[in-house]
Amino acid sequence: MTAPSVRVGADGVARCAWVGADALYERYHDEEWGVALHGDRALFEKLTLEAFQSGLSWITILRRREGFRRAFDGFDWHRIAAYGDDEVRRLLADDGIIRNRAKIEATIANARVLVAWLDAEPGGLDALVWSHAQPRRDAAPATLAAVPAQTEHSRALAQSLKSRGLRFVGPTTAYALMQSAGLVDDHVAGCWRAV
Template identity: 55%
Template sequence: MDATITSADGIRRCGWAHSAPELLPHHDDEWGRPLHGDQPLFEKLCLEGFQAGLSWITILRKRDAFREAFTAFDIDRVAGFDDRDVERLLADARIGRNRAKITAAISNARATQRLVENDPGALDAVLWGFAPPRRTVAPGSYASIPASTPGSTSASAALKKLGFRFVGPTTVYALMQFAGLVNDHSAGCHLAAGEPGAL
C-alpha cells in the first residue's frame, strides 16, 4: 500500500487509513492526537492489550462492545470485577474472549487504581513522561516505523514495575502512536509532522 493516498475529498492521508471504512475517521479524529487523562489512557491501554496478535480494525469494530462489557472502562468498576465477571466476559461473543487478556485488563485496572488513588493524573504522567520530542520530519512510510522503540521499551519496563500486564514494548508503542505521544503519520499526510494540520 502507498505511504499516502489522496482521498475522495482531495485530502492526502496515510495509506492504511483507506483499508477499511472505519479507519478514515479514526485516522483523522483519533490516531496520533494527543490524549490525556487516566481513564481515557487506561481504556487505550486495555484495547491495545486486546489487540495484541490481532489487527487493529478487529478491535476498532468491537470497541463499542468492549466499552459496554467493561463498564465504559471505568477504572474503579473494572478493578472490582470478580470471577463471575471474568466468566461473563468469556461468554460475550462480541468481544475478544481471551482469558489472559481479560484478567490482565482487570489487573491493570487495579494497578491504575493504586497508582492514581492519591495522585490523580499519575497514569497520564507516567505515560507522557516517555513521550519523545515532537517530530519535525515525518516518517517516509508507516512500514518504515519500528514496532517498538527504546522509549516504549523503557515505558513498558516502568509499567511492569507498577504491576501492569500485557504491556510489552510493541503494545506500548502502539499506545504511544494512538494517544499522540508520537506523530507517526507518513510524510505527505495532511496530519504529518511539518504539515499545516500537524498535531
C-alpha cells in the same frame, strides 16, 4: 515493488495507507491517531484496547470499541477491579469484545493496580505515560517502512508500566499506545496529517 505509504481516499484526501477504504478507520486516523490524549481513564481504555489488539488488526478492535466500553463498565477501574469469576465468565461469552481469557484477566489485574495507585496519586497514569513522550520530529517518516514497531522510549514506557504491576504492556504495545495517544507522530510524508 514496495507498497505505497499514502492512499488517496474516495473523498480525495491523502492518508497513511494503513487506513484503507474503511470510513471508521478514516475517522480514527483523521480525528484520533496521533492526537494528544490525556486523562487516566482515557489512557487506561487505550492501553487496554492496545493490549487486546496484540496479534490482531487495529480495525478489529476499533469495530468492537463500543462493545469493550459496555462490557468493561466504561473503563471504570474501580468497577473492573471488583470483577470476579462471574464477570470473567460474562466477558468470555460476550461476542462484542475479543474473548481472550489472559487479556481479560490482565485487564482486571491492571484495574486493581490502578485502584491502589491512582486513588493515592490521581493523574499518575497520565503523568507516567506522558513522561515518555518522544521528541517531536523535524520531518514526517518518509514511508510506512520507516515507522518502527518499538523505540527506546516505548521500551522505557513498557518497563515503567510493568514496574507498577501492569500486564500486557510490552514495548510494541507501548509504542502503539504512544502513536494512538499522540506521544509520537507517525503520520507519513504525503498524509494530510503529517508534520
